[in-house]
Amino acid sequence: MAPLGYIEVLDHKGNVVERTRINSFPVHVGRAYSNEVVIDDPYVCPAHITIELDDGGSLIARDLNSINGLRTASDRKKRLAKLELNSGSQFQIGHTTLRYRSFDHPLAPTLLDRENEASFFGSPHVAVFAGLLVFALLCLEGFLGSVERVTIAGIVSEPLVTFATLFLWAGLWTLAGRVILSRFYFFEHVTIASFAIVGFFAINAVAEWLEFLFPFIPALWLAGVFGAGLILAALVFGHLRFASMMRRRSRIWAAFSVSAALIGISFISDYANRSKFSNVMEFNGIVKPLDAAWVPTISVEQFIDSSQKLKKDLETLAQKSKSVQP
Amino acid sequence: MKCKLFFAVVSFHLTSLICASLGFAQSQITSPTTAEIFKQFSEQVVKIEVVESGSGAKASVGSGFFANERGQIVTNYHVVSKLIHSPDRYRIDVSAPSGQTAQAAVLAVDVIYDLAVLSINRSIKGFLRFETTPVAQGTRLYSLGHPQDLGLTIVEGTYNGLLQHSLYPKVHFTGSLNPGMSGGPTVTHAGKVVGINVATEGEQISFLVPAARAISLLEKTAAIEKPSTADFLAEVGRQIQANQARYLDGMFSKATPSVTLGPYSLPTKPADFFRCWADALRRKELPYVVISHDCSTDDYIFVSSEQSSGIVRFYHQLLSTEELNPARFFTLYSSQVQAGNVALFGNEEEVTPFRCLTRNLQTQGGKLKGVLCARQYVKLPGLYDAVFRGATLGARNVGLVTTLSLSGVSFENIQALTRRYAEAIKWRR
Numbered sequence: 001m002a003p004l005g006y007i008e009v010l011d012h013k014g015n016v017v018e019r020t021r022i023n024s025f026p027v028h029v030g031r032a033y034s035n036e037v038v039i040d041d042p043y044v045c046p047a048h049i050t051i052e053l054d055d056g057g058s059l060i061a062r063d064l065n066s067i068n069g070l071r072t073a074s075d076r077k078k079r080l081a082k083l084e085l086n087s088g089s090q091f092q093i094g095h096t097t098l099r100y101r102s103f104d105h106p107l108a109p110t111l112l113d114r115e116n117e118a119s120f121f122g123s124p125h126v127a128v129f130a131g132l133l134v135f136a137l138l139c140l141e142g143f144l145g146s147v148e149r150v151t152i153a154g155i156v157s158e159p160l161v162t163f164a165t166l167f168l169w170a171g172l173w174t175l176a177g178r179v180i181l182s183r184f185y186f187f188e189h190v191t192i193a194s195f196a197i198v199g200f201f202a203i204n205a206v207a208e209w210l211e212f213l214f215p216f217i218p219a220l221w222l223a224g225v226f227g228a229g230l231i232l233a234a235l236v237f238g239h240l241r242f243a244s245m246m247r248r249r250s251r252i253w254a255a256f257s258v259s260a261a262l263i264g265i266s267f268i269s270d271y272a273n274r275s276k277f278s279n280v281m282e283f284n285g286i287v288k289p290l291d292a293a294w295v296p297t298i299s300v301e302q303f304i305d306s307s308q309k310l311k312k313d314l315e316t317l318a319q320k321s322k323s324v325q326p
Numbered sequence: 327m328k329c330k331l332f333f334a335v336v337s338f339h340l341t342s343l344i345c346a347s348l349g350f351a352q353s354q355i356t357s358p359t360t361a362e363i364f365k366q367f368s369e370q371v372v373k374i375e376v377v378e379s380g381s382g383a384k385a386s387v388g389s390g391f392f393a394n395e396r397g398q399i400v401t402n403y404h405v406v407s408k409l410i411h412s413p414d415r416y417r418i419d420v421s422a423p424s425g426q427t428a429q430a431a432v433l434a435v436d437v438i439y440d441l442a443v444l445s446i447n448r449s450i451k452g453f454l455r456f457e458t459t460p461v462a463q464g465t466r467l468y469s470l471g472h473p474q475d476l477g478l479t480i481v482e483g484t485y486n487g488l489l490q491h492s493l494y495p496k497v498h499f500t501g502s503l504n505p506g507m508s509g510g511p512t513v514t515h516a517g518k519v520v521g522i523n524v525a526t527e528g529e530q531i532s533f534l535v536p537a538a539r540a541i542s543l544l545e546k547t548a549a550i551e552k553p554s555t556a557d558f559l560a561e562v563g564r565q566i567q568a569n570q571a572r573y574l575d576g577m578f579s580k581a582t583p584s585v586t587l588g589p590y591s592l593p594t595k596p597a598d599f600f601r602c603w604a605d606a607l608r609r610k611e612l613p614y615v616v617i618s619h620d621c622s623t624d625d626y627i628f629v630s631s632e633q634s635s636g637i638v639r640f641y642h643q644l645l646s647t648e649e650l651n652p653a654r655f656f657t658l659y660s661s662q663v664q665a666g667n668v669a670l671f672g673n674e675e676e677v678t679p680f681r682c683l684t685r686n687l688q689t690q691g692g693k694l695k696g697v698l699c700a701r702q703y704v705k706l707p708g709l710y711d712a713v714f715r716g717a718t719l720g721a722r723n724v725g726l727v728t729t730l731s732l733s734g735v736s737f738e739n740i741q742a743l744t745r746r747y748a749e750a751i752k753w754r755r
Contacts, residue, residue, distance in 0.1 A: 147650065147658040149613050212695075215684040277674040281699040281713060283682040285664030289652035292720030297688040300696075300748045304741045307698055310683050311737045314702040314710070317678035321704045 005087060005102035007037045007051070012097075025059075026052035029093065030066075043068050043094030051085065051100070059085040059100070068094050119188075121238075127187035130194030135163050137201050169193055177243035185242035192238035199231040212288045213296060225263060233259035359515065363468050364480045367517045368423050370454045371470045371478060371510060374401050374430070374444070375419045376408050385416060389471035389510030389523065390444065392453035393544055399444040400540050401509030402524055403435050404628040406442050410435065410558045411630050411705065420446055423478055433547045437562045438569050439494060439539040440524050440628055442509075443547050454511055456537040457518035461485050467499060467514060469532075471507025471523055479507070485520060488536070493573055493599040493625045493636070497521040497534035563706040566627065566635050566734055573597070573623075573636070574739050578746035585619055587644040590718065590726050591752040592619070599623055600638075613649035614658060618642065627734065632671050635709065635734020640747070646724040659725040663695065663717045677711065678702045686719065692753040693719040698744055703734070712740040716748060726751070 007027065009018040020037045028035040032046035039048070045066040054060050062082045063070040069079035073090035083091055087102035120126060138159030143150060170189035177185045207224040214220065237255035240246055246254065298306075376386045388405030392398070399420060409416040409432065418430040430444040465485040473479050483501020499512060503526045511519045512534050521534025577596045585594040585604075595602050602621040620641040627636040645662060647655050682699040700712040711733045718726045730747045732740060 144653045145657055147614065147654060147661075149611065149649075213686075215686065215695075278679055279672055279677075281680040281682055281697075283664075283684050283697045283699060285662075285695075285697070285715075285717075286660045287656055287663055287695055287717050287719065287725070289656045289722050290719070292693040295686050295693055295719055297686045297693055300687055300689055300745055303683070303685050303687050303696055303698070303748075304745050306685065307683055307700075307737075307741060307744075310681055310698065310700055313681045314678055314700060317681070318702045318704050318707075321674065321678055 005100060005105065008099045008101060009039070010090070010097045010099055016099075022051075026050045029098070030064075037098075039093065039096050039098075041094040041096045044096060048093050061085055061091060061100075066093070073097055121188040121191045121242075122185070123191075124187050127190040127194070130191045130198070131163075131166070134166060134194045134197045135159065137198065138162055141201070166190070166193055166197065173239045173243050180244055181242075188242040189239060192235060192242075196231055196235040196238075199234075200228065203227045203231065208286050209288060211284050212286050212290075215284065216298075225266075229259045229263045232262060360468060360480060360482060363513070363515060363517065364470075367454060367511075367513060368470065368478055368480075370450075370452055371423065372399060373421045373472045373475075373478070374399075374405055374509060375421070376406060376416050377419050379415060379417050384475075387472060387475045387506050388508040389506065390420070391470070391509075391511040391519070392450050393443075393456075393519075393540065394453055395450075397446055397448060397450040397453075398433065398544065398547060399430065399446065400511075400522060400544070401442050401444060402522065402535075403437050403440045403442045404524075405509045406432060406435075406444070407628065407630050410562060413558075418444060420444065432558055433550055434543055435558050435561060435565075436539065436543050437565045437629065438627055439535050439543075441522065441535055441540055441543050443543055454513065454517060454519050456541055457514055457520045458537070458541075461514070461520055463487050465514065467501070467512050467520055469499065469501055469503060469507065469510060469512040469523055471503075471510025473504035473506045475506055481507070483512075483530070483532070489533070491598045491601075491624065493623060495536055496524070497536055499532045499534050500530050501532055502526075502530055503532040559705055562629065563703075563709060566629070566706065567708060567736060569627070569636070570735055570739055573599070573638075574735065574743065577638070577743060578750050582750060584750075584752070585642075586754065587617055587619060587642055587726065588646055588724050589721070589754050590642075590644070591754055592642050592726075592728065593640070593747065593750040594619065595621055599625060614645060614647040614655070616662075617644040617646075629706070629734065630676065632673055633676050633703070633734070637731070637733045640728070640730040642726060642728045644724070644726050648723070650723070652722040655723055655725075659717070659727075662725075662727050663697075663715065672701070672711070676704055678704060680713075687716075687748060689748050689751060691749075691751055694748065694751065695719060696748060698740075700737070700740060706734075708736055709734050710737055710740055712744075714740075714744045714747060716751060718751070718753075 004022045004024070007020045007022060007029065008016045011017050022036070027037060028047060028050050029037040029039060030046050030048040031039055031041065031044045035047070045064070047064050048066045049061050049063055049070055051059060051061050060082050061070060063080065070083060071079060071092045072083065073092055076092055085100045087100065087105045090097055090099045092098070139155050142158045143155050167190065170186060170193050173189040174184055174186045177183060203224060207221070210220055233255040236258045237251050240251045240254060370392045372390050372392070374388045374390045375384050377383065378385050385408050386405065388401060390399040390401030390405070393400040406418055409418055418432070419427055420430045421427040426448070428446040428448045430446045433443040433445050435442045463486055467483050467485050469481040469483060471479060481501050481503065483499050486498040486500050489496045489498055497520060499521065503523050507523045510523045512521050512523060513519050519537050519540070521536055522540055523532070524535050525533040578593050582593045582596045584591045600621045601624050602619065604619045606618070607616040618641060622639040623637055625636065626634040629635050643662060645659055650658065678701045680699045680701045682697055684695070684697045687694045687696040695717040697715045698712065700710050703709040712735070714730045716728045728751060730743065732743060
């Protein structure tokens with residue numbers, strides 16, 4: 001004889017919404033309050049089904065001539081007069097999905113809760129280190145970027161606003177986490193935002209050197225844009241981890257959507273600007289302090305040969321311009 | 327740079343009243359000789375208006391004069407350039423001092439020397455002859471024209487010879503030419519034309535196109551019976567193309583003199599018609615020094631109000647520091663390489679946007695970052711503006727940014743000059 005168990009009402013994702021303990025059979029299921037299992041669904045009859053043991057000891061759900069019938073969760077088109085239930089069987093009455101589970105239904109292993117453990121991102125030491133690294137990089141950038149005489153006070157004071165913005169940003173995410181998850185994750189957000197900034201610094205430095213050394217590689221900037229897009233996606237992914245209940249897959253989607261949207265917007269505005277006429281010469285003037293022996297070069301003759309392509313491009317532009325004019 | 331004398335029409339009622347009354351006061355004290363010259367030759371001087379056909383409004387005003395018995399009028403190319411560029415949008419009205427007005431057609435242009443010959447379908451009372459014998463420096467001359475559209479005016483001045491270092495010979499006339507007098511004649515007391523009013527540098531420094539150029543242009547039109555519908559813009563393009571060899575051939579060849587800036591030896595003053603200047607930025611509060619050397623042709627060819635051709639400019643900027651570390655110095659150096667301090671005008675109707683080519687180059691002397699930017703003239707096929715910029719590589723506390731800027735030249739000339747210019751940058755060992 002099958003052991004007694006629970007009748008569970010499930011939502012559309014399969015999560016348990018209600019659970020009714022079964023102490024004896026038969027069990028009556030329907031909208032009426034006289035039933036053991038009361039279903040709040042206008043498509044369910046007052047007395048919709050019973051669940052009972054048959055002579056062979058099997059558990060059977062039986063339709064009580066209901067209007068909308070009894071169906072399996074897998075085939076909702078087929079109306080059944082009765083259905084044999086095992087522990088875990090799902091079935092449908094009206095718009096409601098029900099599941100039977102016996103007392104001895106096997107359970108998934110207990111999850112270890114890492115929330116309260118010391119995590120890398122949650123460590124105050126890591127957060128302080130990451131924050132200081134950002135501050136140091138901002139100071140370094142200010143120092144290397146200035147060509148006038150500077151004082152230490154000037155170098156340290158300049159990045160303060162940017163630095164404060166980092167904490168404001170982390171604070172806003174923390175607040176979101178507090179509202180949604182009822183928990184504070186300040187250090188986590190500081191660490192994530194700091195690492196993203198360090199990432200942007202790194203990508204910028206690499207891009208400058210590459211553009212200096214290999215100006216002949218077309219669309220090198222595109223690689224830079226995608227690198228920045230990846231860091232942006234990682235930033236959103238990380239923040240959402242500590243500020244929402246989204247699952248991993250949804251967070252990946254959200255992160256890449258935000259990143260793609262921002263890159264898309266910048267491409268569109270870049271394209272709009274590009275089609276406007278301008279007398280400005282657009283080229284990258286970056287030079288780096290590197291021993292000349294290390295700089296890959298071409299001969300002046302090859303440079304002149306390459307300019308033939310420039311001539312062709314201009315020919316195309318002139319033709320286009322002519323055809324537009326009255 | 328000289329200022330062309332044509333006069334775009336703007337509202338100037340108040341100014342014109344004041345100027346008109348001054349003109350009246352002046353005429354009271356003019357010497358009798360000048361008065362006689364004015365009386366004798368003013369009939370042969372005309373006002374030339376370029377009129378927008380749609381609205382009938384004046385777009386520009388200049389002067390001109392009858393130059394032969396066939397009634398052909400000599401004026402400046404820049405006075406009628408609007409019509410040359412958009413023949414469908416403009417027409418030329420010529421009015422004689424008597425008040426008679428007629429429509430004129432273009433017969434020939436010489437864009438290099440800024441001349442045009444027009445014809446009208448009217449009989450004329452007389453014409454001015456050209457002075458063919460040499461004129462002595464200091465000779466009194468009389469310039470006629472319509473300054474600021476204020477009515478026919480005579481201006482006294484003196485002949486001061488041909489310009490010494492000009493790419494295109496010009497008469498140096500010491501007298502006050504003003505906008506609107508362009509295309510008018512400057513004559514001797516016998517009424518013989520010495521030159522055609524063309525430009526001023528202010529303060530009585532004015533320039534005339536020598537009579538010889540007008541004579542040869544008129545000879546070309548002798549065979550022309552009636553005005554053709556020829557595309558003068560294409561002719562302008564051909565003339566500019568043909569003129570390039572005259573001043574670009576051999577420029578920056580090995581014979582070009584050089585100037586020393588820091589560890590570099592660089593080209594300077596490649597021809598007599600260049601003027602060069604040098605300067606240094608050395609300020610106590612700056613931890614670096616910039617020494618600059620700038621050379622430019624003094625002359626240019628007027629193509630349209632927004633386009634000119636034939637300008638060659640190049641400049642070197644040597645940056646050095648004793649104080650900045652290499653990373654900081656290269657921030658300064660990069661921004662100097664990037665800086666777009668090359669003044670080039672132009673609108674969408676006349677030029678394409680710039681396109682640039684950037685590469686690191688190995689020259690005979692050392693390594694350079696090289697950038698070549700160019701744009702094409704839309705209406706004058708085969709002509710381009712170009713800027714080549716080079717930045718020396720390898721040093722840690724010194725850098726040279728050098729720029730060559732060319733306007734209105736063929737792409738082949740851009741390539742040839744860029745090649746020679748890049749190779750003319752030398753490293754002193």
